[in-house]
Amino acid sequence: MNAPLRKVAISVLVLFTLLIVNVNYIQVVRSDELRKDSGNTRVLAAEYDRERGAIVVAGTAVAESVPTDGRLKYLRQYPQGELYAAVTGYHSLIYNNSQLERAENDVLSGSDGRLTLRRLADLFTGRDPAGGDVVLTLDPAVQAAAMAGLEGVTGAVVALDPSTGAILGMASTPTYDPGRLSSHDPAAIREYADQLDAAERDPRLNRAIGDNFPPGSLFKVIVSAAALADGEYTPDTVVPAPTELPLPNSTRVIPNFNGSSCDPSGQQPLIDALTISCNTAFAQLGMDLGEDRIREMSEAFGLDGERYEIPLRVEGSSIGDVEDDAALAQTSIGQRDVRMTPLQAALVAATVANDGVQMKPYLVDELQAPDLTVIDSTEPEEWREPISADVANQLTEMMVSVVARGSGRAARIDGVEVAGKTGTAQVSEDVADHTWFMGFAPADDPQIAVAVFVANGGGTGGERSAPIARQVIEAYLDAQGD
Known part of the structure; x- marks a missing residue:
């Protein structure tokens, strides 16, 4: 060659x-x-030849596949679409899957390894293949109350069972109709997606877990926990509470809300400082405790910046960088670079409610084969223990005071002792503040912990967010009593 x-x-x-x-x-x-x-989308299109499993809440399918006469054998439908959209997501021929439709796709589509025997049986019997069901922990009464409370605003609500970590409610607004992204009409799907893209706030974002926000005075509970855990403070310890607090090495000062005085004497018990949410008291307390102690307690509660899955992806929460004492003072009132997801806020409240033990949050109760046999279930799992039961009891006393006689009065429920904390977070000039509330009830036998976030709602956490929390707590307790 x-x-x-x-x-x-x-x-x-x-x-x-x-x-x-x-x-x-x-x-x-x-x-x-x-x-x-x-x-x-080729794999996704092939999945339309089999019945996709349902996503189930309290025995009712909130996402299901129904047979059609068209080329694609099954159509994905969401009977209560906008109510559960933030959790279910969509199953779209054009845009694939999101939220639980993506996180649990293997089970829903029937490709999960735990369904292998079922697939083999289908092969030999000639039975049409089908996906498995995903059964959620959500409570319909809680979810409905949360979405009703958020009507007309941008925000999120998360409710937890403090003793197990089961997520009882997860709502996010604005919302959308996942069925319109899951139709068999590509042109209609794209048209609706364009409408969502043009919205000022993307309705497809699950604000309960998909973003984090400055928590404002919610963070004072963590600062209080750091103080109480040191053993040098009790709820009755008197702390400085001036009308204004000059920041170290700066010409700036930290004022109290509306420039008010927390106490004419310039000092007050720690429980009173939390009750009325005194900025200057907690800014000074944070500096006295020091960055290391504040950061250690924050990370112990879960503000460590790490993402995790429930199985939906949850954004991290953290206190950010703290350059000096002036930054620490601002951090200690939940401003500066502190960021928290609404789920994290609910976890903080749930930890206090559960004697200082933080349970790992979970959204899926069990997975079922097409014949409804259980192939997997979630067992409650202790995740962290940031504080002792004694510190949790002291924090409960302080948070009860917030609702009974302080900034959280709008969360009061007749015959039920509610523990909570309000938050109002400044965003920037000429932009309305974020408002928050987190709490739990009944205080002496906690059954539900809740966090409410309203983006740029204006007013205060006590005015905007606490009433929504009350509504959610009442709905759950009433449903449990039926």
Whole structure:
């Protein structure tokens, strides 16, 4: 063979070798990655040939597949679409899956390894293949009350069972209709997606877990926990509470709300400082405790910046960088770089309610095969223990005072002792403040912990967010009593 032919033969051999290597790499190494790729609509289209499993709340499907006469055999529907959209997400021919439709896709589509025996049985019996069901922990009364409370505002509500970590409610507004993204009409899907894209606030974002926000005075509960855990403070310890607090090495001062005085004497018991949410008292207390103690307690509660899954992806919460004492003073009242998800706020309240033990939050109660046999279930799991039961009891006393005679009066419920904390977070000039409330009830036998966030709602947490929390707590306690 002459030299030119030999070169051509070698080149062809190399090209064939590269082609074979690439095919094997795609089909073997990257197969799972490509199958789960949100842009791979071929796999998604194939899934329409089988009945996708349901997402179930209290025995009722909130996402289900129904047979059609069209080329695609099944249509995904959401009977209470806007109510549960933040949790279910959508199953779209164009835009793939989101939220639980994505997180639990393997079970819902029937491709999960735990359904292998079912698939084999389908093969031998000729039975149509089907996906498994995902049963949620959500309580319909809580979810309905949360969405009703958020009507007309941008915000989120999260409710938890403090003793287990089960998520009882997860609401986010504005909301949308996932069914319109899950139709079989590509043009209609794209048109609706364009409407959502043009919205001032994206309705597809689950604000309960998908973003974090400055918590304002909610953070004072964590500062209080740091003080009480040191053993040098009790709820009755008198702390400085001036009308204004000059920041170290700065010309700026921290004022109290509306420039008010927390106490004519310039000092007050720690419980009173939390009750009326005194800024200057907690800014000074934070500096006295020091950054290390504040950061240690924050991270112990879960403000460590880490993302995690419930199985939905949850954004991290953290206190951010603290450059100096002036920054620490601002951090200690929940401003500066402190960021918290509404789920994290609910976890803080739930931890206090549960004697200082933080349970790992979870949204899925159990997974079921198509014949409704349980293939997996979630067992409550202790996650962290940031504070002792004694500190939790002291914080409960202080948070009860907030609702009984302080900034959280709008969360009071006749015949039920509610513990809570309000928060009002400044965003920037000419932009309305965020408002918050977190709490739990009954204070002496906690059954529900809740956090309410209203974005740029104006007013205060006591005015805007506490009434929504009361509404959610009442709905749950009433439903439990029925």
